[in-house]
Amino acid sequence: MLKMKNIHVTLKTLLASAVATACLMSTSAYALTLKLATDSGTQGSPAGDALKKWGELIEQKSNGEIKTKVFYQNELGGQQEVFDLHVAGDVDLMLNWPMTSYDKRIGVIYTPYMTMSWDEALNAYSPGGWVNNMLGGIYSDIGLKFFGPWPEGFNGVGSRGKYALNIADADGLKVRTMTVFPAPQTMQALGYQTAAIDWGEVYTALQTGVVDGEAGNVIYWDYEYFRDSLDYYVQTKHFFMTGILSGNQETWEGMSEEEQKIVSDAAIEIMNDQFKAAKQQDDHYIAKAQEAGMKYFEPNEAQIREFAKAAREKVWPQMDKEVGPEIMDTIRKNASPL
Numbered sequence: 001m002l003k004m005k006n007i008h009v010t011l012k013t014l015l016a017s018a019v020a021t022a023c024l025m026s027t028s029a030y031a032l033t034l035k036l037a038t039d040s041g042t043q044g045s046p047a048g049d050a051l052k053k054w055g056e057l058i059e060q061k062s063n064g065e066i067k068t069k070v071f072y073q074n075e076l077g078g079q080q081e082v083f084d085l086h087v088a089g090d091v092d093l094m095l096n097w098p099m100t101s102y103d104k105r106i107g108v109i110y111t112p113y114m115t116m117s118w119d120e121a122l123n124a125y126s127p128g129g130w131v132n133n134m135l136g137g138i139y140s141d142i143g144l145k146f147f148g149p150w151p152e153g154f155n156g157v158g159s160r161g162k163y164a165l166n167i168a169d170a171d172g173l174k175v176r177t178m179t180v181f182p183a184p185q186t187m188q189a190l191g192y193q194t195a196a197i198d199w200g201e202v203y204t205a206l207q208t209g210v211v212d213g214e215a216g217n218v219i220y221w222d223y224e225y226f227r228d229s230l231d232y233y234v235q236t237k238h239f240f241m242t243g244i245l246s247g248n249q250e251t252w253e254g255m256s257e258e259e260q261k262i263v264s265d266a267a268i269e270i271m272n273d274q275f276k277a278a279k280q281q282d283d284h285y286i287a288k289a290q291e292a293g294m295k296y297f298e299p300n301e302a303q304i305r306e307f308a309k310a311a312r313e314k315v316w317p318q319m320d321k322e323v324g325p326e327i328m329d330t331i332r333k334n335a336s337p338l
Contacts, residue, residue: 025089026203032259034058034092034251036198037071039079040199040243041095046220046281047243048072050150054245057266067258080179085333087143093263095150095243100180102142105323108134108331110178112186112238112315113308116336117282118153118279121240125149126275130334134327135244138210147267150274152242153282156235157192158222158294159213160206163232165299166306175215176202180316181322186238186279187215189314202226217241219296233289234297236307245270254333281282308338 036055041047055068076082076091083099085091100107102241114131117122125130127148139146157164157175164170170191177183184194192215195206205211206229214222218241219233245267252260290296299307320328 029055031065031067032255033067033069033071034263035071035090036093036095037076037082037086037091037186038073038095038243039082040097040221043072045073045224046152047150050274053273054093054095057269058263061262061266062259066262074200078198080198081254086246086248089248089250089252091248093245093247095245096143096213097178097241098180098244098246103138104181105138105327106135106142107181107319108138108323108327109242109244110180110183110186110239111319111335112182112311112338113190114331116237116304120336121154122151122275124243124334125151125240127271130330134330139244139246140249143249147245147247147250147264148271150243150245150271151240151278152218152220153240153278154235154237155216155218155241156233156237157187157213157215157219158219158226158230158233158338160229160231161212163192163234163295163297163327165234165303167310173213174211175213176205176211178216180214181212182319183216183239184313185315185318188304189311190236190238191310203229206230218285219289220282220285223285223292223294227289227292227294230294232295232297234299235286236299237304238307238311291325305338312338 036051038047038051052070054072058066058068076085080099080101082091083096086094087102098106098109115124123129123244126132132148136146159173162173164173167190174193175187176197177187179196179198184196195211202214203225206226214226222230222233244280248264273318286296318327
């Protein structure tokens with residue numbers, strides 16, 4: 001009888017253990033795993049490092065209860081394809097240079113000559129800044145959670161054989177622009193011929209002579225990827241370039257408040273790091289490009305004003321139709337004076 005009782009106890013113990021194991025397996029199986037991606041930036045690049053750190057911070061702050069998988073440039077497709085995955089929820093978190101295919105109002109981030117100095121730009125894009133406040137509502141409307149900007153700096157035109165410090169000299173130069181409005185329209189206003197080309201195809205376009213230059217980025221990208229193809233870089237400052245840290249809204253709403261805080265706090269840390277580092281980082285790559293033989297030009301105040309005046313006169317009225325007069329009224333009210 002004692003033996004039977006012991007067997008009964010042992011079976012109960014084994015059953016309890018099996019149930020506990022099953023529960024643990026179930027919890028593990030349903031542990032939150034977030035997919036992070038960037039549309040621009042390989043592993044080891046500033047953008048790639050920022051994305052990697054975002055994932056690491058999330059895992060650290062959650063004590064490993066949230067897992068992350070990081071995907072770098074072109075690992076999930078081109079810029080538009082990855083942004084599509086983000087909106088669809090197949091990519092949970094993203095550091096991206098946003099596409100306007102879902103809402104042309106996202107193009108406000110590419111408003112030419114909206115800000116004219118580092119101080120003005122960083123104030124506008126910082127949490128609570130007037131550009132930052134505009135972007136939050138726009139992102140929400142397309143199903144994305146806006147965490148904030150990841151600033152890079154003022155962009156310019158990398159070219160070979162010829163460069164332009166004014167509108168007249170740009171005649172005959174054909175440059176690659178981003179495929180989003182109003183990137184081609186801006187460069188046309190500055191006197192260039194344009195070809196809107198996805199980032200992943202720029203190298204081939206330069207090598208085959210489809211374009212004479214690249215007009216979409218801060219100098220880091222032209223130095224890192226195309227320094228063997230480009231002779232000059234003119235910092236025209238037509239856009240203040242910034243990536244955006246965002247999350248899929250459905251993923252966000254499916255998280256607990258604690259999980260949301262972990263992801264948001266990690267994003268804020270990444271942003272704060274970049275706000276401190278952006279100017280120094282840009283200066284570093286300006287020097288590196290010159291060391292590599294690329295000739296760097298910074299237009300003087302009168303030349304920048306010529307570019308800015310032309311872009312505002314020709315592009316801003318088009319933006320009234322695309323992003324709406326209400327948004328453009330806010331931009332006109334807050335933009336740097338000429």
